[in-house]
Amino acid sequence: MASLGRFTKKFGQGIRPNLFTVNGGFGAVGNMDDADSFLIKAAALPSSNLGTITIPYRGREIKRSGDRTFTDWSITVLCDEKMDIHRKFMDWSAGFVSLNDTDRGLAYADWQVEPLQVGDGNNQGAAVGTLGTAGVDKAKFNLVDCWPVEVGTVDLSFDSADSVAEFTVTIGFDHWKYQ
16 A cells, blocks of 8 residues: 555655766767866756557557667757857767768768766766766766767847857767666
8 A cells, every 4th residue: 555654765855857967078079077067958868769560460450569769869058158068069070071071070980979978977978867966876878879960059149138058969879778
């Protein structure tokens, strides 16, 4: 039978959505330092989807699980005064396909697709994780072989008073590992 005591024991302190960290690297550009990590305003724990195979049989449908896919992951980044973090994401993106022409920036074997990690930052790449109230990792997701699919726009406007510029980055990846 459900009771308040059992619920409290199971729930503990819960997860606070504002206590998270994103760390990792920018491919050949280098690793994300603490100052870069602080500029990640918003992120989400990555999702995965399990496909469905529908098999028709005598007027009925039987459903079975299909292949797992992973949805691109997006983060919101605050623009620092020198736009250093924006430049790092742009340089990482340019390493795959040059911004000036259609030449590949790197041979495929040299692509710096990185693991993204949420949590303690032991791996290169980017990652996202949740922290407990004591600052200790509660959940950690490593994004395996990731790259910046899109470095979003930085919106500028005369009527945007009392706000800071920000942009989104969409990260593609092969799969994630939960730790």
